[in-house]
Amino acid sequence: MGETLPALLHGFEIALLPMNLMWGAIGVTLGTAVGVLPGVGPALTVAMLLPLTVKLSPVGALIMFAGIYYGAMFGGSTTTILLNTPGESASIATALEGNKMAKNGRAGPALATSAIGSFVAGTIATLLVTLLAPLVVEIALKFGPAEYFALMVFAFTTVSAVLGASTVRGLTSLFVGLLLGLVGIDGQTGQSRFAFGVPELLDGIDVVVLAVGLFAVGEALYVGSYSSRIPEVMDKITGSLWMSKSDWKRSWPAWLRATAIGFPFGSIPAGGAEIPTFLSYAVEKKLTKYPEEFGHGAIEGVAGPEAANNASVTGALVPLLTLGIPTSATAAILLAAFQNYGIQPGPMLFQMQPDLVWGLIASLYVGNVMLLILNLPMIGIWVRVLTIPQPLLYAGILVFATLGAYSLHQSVVDLATLYVFGLLGFAMRRWDIPVAPAVIGLILGPLAETQFRRALSISQGDPSVFYQHPISATLFALTALLIIVPWVVRRVGRERAA
Amino acid sequence: MSLAAASRRSIAEAVLSIGVLLLGIATAAGTAMLPSQGGYARVGPNFMPGVTGVGLILLGVWLLYERFSGGWRNMPPQEAEARGEHAFHPAAFVWVSVGLFAQMALIQSGGFVLAGAALFACVARGFGSPRFARDFGIGVIITVAVFAFFVLVLTVNLPAGWLAPLFSLIGLE
Numbered sequence: 054m055g056e057t058l059p060a061l062l063h064g065f066e067i068a069l070l071p072m073n074l075m076w077g078a079i080g081v082t083l084g085t086a087v088g089v090l091p092g093v094g095p096a097l098t099v100a101m102l103l104p105l106t107v108k109l110s111p112v113g114a115l116i117m118f119a120g121i122y123y124g125a126m127f128g129g130s131t132t133t134i135l136l137n138t139p140g141e142s143a144s145i146a147t148a149l150e151g152n153k154m155a156k157n158g159r160a161g162p163a164l165a166t167s168a169i170g171s172f173v174a175g176t177i178a179t180l181l182v183t184l185l186a187p188l189v190v191e192i193a194l195k196f197g198p199a200e201y202f203a204l205m206v207f208a209f210t211t212v213s214a215v216l217g218a219s220t221v222r223g224l225t226s227l228f229v230g231l232l233l234g235l236v237g238i239d240g241q242t243g244q245s246r247f248a249f250g251v252p253e254l255l256d257g258i259d260v261v262v263l264a265v266g267l268f269a270v271g272e273a274l275y276v277g278s279y280s281s282r283i284p285e286v287m288d289k290i291t292g293s294l295w296m297s298k299s300d301w302k303r304s305w306p307a308w309l310r311a312t313a314i315g316f317p318f319g320s321i322p323a324g325g326a327e328i329p330t331f332l333s334y335a336v337e338k339k340l341t342k343y344p345e346e347f348g349h350g351a352i353e354g355v356a357g358p359e360a361a362n363n364a365s366v367t368g369a370l371v372p373l374l375t376l377g378i379p380t381s382a383t384a385a386i387l388l389a390a391f392q393n394y395g396i397q398p399g400p401m402l403f404q405m406q407p408d409l410v411w412g413l414i415a416s417l418y419v420g421n422v423m424l425l426i427l428n429l430p431m432i433g434i435w436v437r438v439l440t441i442p443q444p445l446l447y448a449g450i451l452v453f454a455t456l457g458a459y460s461l462h463q464s465v466v467d468l469a470t471l472y473v474f475g476l477l478g479f480a481m482r483r484w485d486i487p488v489a490p491a492v493i494g495l496i497l498g499p500l501a502e503t504q505f506r507r508a509l510s511i512s513q514g515d516p517s518v519f520y521q522h523p524i525s526a527t528l529f530a531l532t533a534l535l536i537i538v539p540w541v542v543r544r545v546g547r548e549r550a551a
Numbered sequence: 552m553s554l555a556a557a558s559r560r561s562i563a564e565a566v567l568s569i570g571v572l573l574l575g576i577a578t579a580a581g582t583a584m585l586p587s588q589g590g591y592a593r594v595g596p597n598f599m600p601g602v603t604g605v606g607l608i609l610l611g612v613w614l615l616y617e618r619f620s621g622g623w624r625n626m627p628p629q630e631a632e633a634r635g636e637h638a639f640h641p642a643a644f645v646w647v648s649v650g651l652f653a654q655m656a657l658i659q660s661g662g663f664v665l666a667g668a669a670l671f672a673c674v675a676r677g678f679g680s681p682r683f684a685r686d687f688g689i690g691v692i693i694t695v696a697v698f699a700f701f702v703l704v705l706t707v708n709l710p711a712g713w714l715a716p717l718f719s720l721i722g723l724e
Contacts, residue, residue, distance in 0.1 A: 108705050218625040221613045225571055228606045232578055235603060239596040246600060247581055270651070273674065277643030279636040281678045444680035445689065448671040451647070452693060455654060455670065459663075460707065468655045475651070479644075484567055485627055502599045506592045514593030 084124020230494020271478015319368025662712020
């Protein structure tokens with residue numbers, strides 16, 4: 054604790070350098086501009102804007118990314134509220150009340166409570182990251198390869214098997230991602246695997262190509278095929294943009310409760326901001342003094358889920374920075390951004406490159422403030438982005454998406470791979486197979502394999518390391534419980550019903 | 552659910568399930584060709600591929616089992632209308648694909664701007680825009696702006712292609 058404050062202050066010195074402030078501002082602005090586009094979620098926004106940072110210093114690039122991340126989330130909420138098209142599952146709860154508010158001419162307060170709520174939740178969550186991260190690092194420094202491997206298996210299980218509509222489809226997505234992660238040269242022996250003699254494949258499959266293919270190309274193929282002929286109705290912002298006294302009074306307890314719900318979900322490697330947003334919605338619905346407004350545009354129903362979403366994604370930075378484990382598609386792409394600079398997040402990062410880590414954490418505070426003061430007054434401009442006709446919008450998205458994939462290595466092979474992933478994304482979207490587990494499997498799979506083989510090297514091939522170390526044994530037991538308990542509960546429920 | 556929609560769904564589920572199964576078998580076959588020596592760890596570069604292959608095979612079997620015992624579980628409605636969508640519109644799928652292939656074919660020779668504008672116009676066509684030439688023009692404006700931004704601000708070169716003489720004329724290289 055005693056070391057955290059000076060480290061953070063030093064971080065602020067870095068984040069507040071004029072150049073870095075500028076990168077942060079550019080990131081927030083671009084993130085909002087792209088994130089506001091319908092169908093473009095935060096993961097795709099971050100993936101598409103990744104090439105813009107190639108020539109920046111690592112610190113500047115990561116600060117810009119923090120801005121893009123927050124900007125994309127805010128842009129996404131705007132679209133959700135005005136168009137009723139949630140760009141990602143974590144925004145569905147917001148759409149329930151937010152779009153109703155917009156329809157009643159209360160779009161202004163809905164956007165305001167979402168922006169200010171995100172700011173409040175994001176700032177509190179960043180404070181918690183600041184306090185918690187050094188503690189997790191202390192513990193993580195004691196982790197050996199066996200513990201890391203166990204933790205990764207735990208994360209795989211939560212992102213694929215526990216959340217979502219179907220365990221088998223989630224696991225299928227994960228294993229496809231793991232298979233894609235195997236392509237290329239094995240880091241430990243130099244053996245090439247599943248590269249079929251294609252030199253471009255020896256470097257492995259880039260997570261940006263996979264994410265952009267699944268999210269952008271797959272989405273364009275899907276929307277073009279199934280909903281391009283349906284006119285979109287946008288709700289105009291009429292009336293005051295500002296929240297009334299009663300709006301404030303009803304919003305702030307929801308923000309705080311939602312932060313308390315969202316942060317823990319993000320920070321244990323359980324992934325997904327979807328559950329906390331729905332939990333927060335349910336809590337607000339239960340506690341409200343105006344139950345009759347729910348379903349017709351209750352402001353608590355926007356304030357809560359939005360704050361929960363922001364607290365959860367900020368909380369996800371704890372496992373990402375301290376353990377190197379991404380728990381959402383967006384975090385997986387952020388991890389890829391780190392790797393582009395040869396940085397492997399984990400406990401050692403706090404010791405080897407404190408400037409970078411604390412500069413990034415400080416820039417999260419700065420990014421939050423920037424978001425509030427830059428974006429809320431400019432809401433009128435962002436909304437105009439939504440009036441772009443759909444044909445030009447998707448044409449533009451694909452131009453930028455292919456640019457993101459092509460500029461990585463300037464290779465046509467990447468464009469061809471992108472199309473294949475686009476087809477995969479189309480099929481997965483159509484047949485309800487989640488895509489996030491594949492993205493996480495691709496980036497986390499090789500890391501898990503490395504830890505697995507390292508653990509066995511140390512034990513001379515004795516697999517008992519995984520259950521004789523207490524931490525890894527506990528994690529494996531938890532993983533097993535995660536799979537068994539819901540299954541048993543469902544069984545019992547069915548027998549009772551029968 | 553209409554009969555046609557139900558049979559389309561069960562065919563698609565069977566094809567996808569078998570696809571996962573075949574992918575698993577292919578992975579397992581590919582694994583058999585990898586060396587197994589692992590040094591101290593006693594597991595080599597073929598261990599994870601083996602686990603992945605076996606996993607995919609089991610998942611393929613599991614999906615097939617669901618397919619033949621009432622269909623995949625918890626699926627969204629099969630009818631497009633119930634999902635708030637319209638029936639499959641093949642022209643859009645084809646135009647988006649054509650755009651992406653045109654870009655792949657053109658990017659090295661014709662350059663980033665022409666390839667990107669072709670992609671732009673094809674995708675817009677797929678989404679129902681009737682004005683191909685205008686869309687191509689808009690595509691050129693956007694890609695020239697991106698090209699200039701990459702060259703001047705990021706100092707990253709994108710292929711100039713057939714327009715290279717034009718770009719060098721205005722000092723964009």
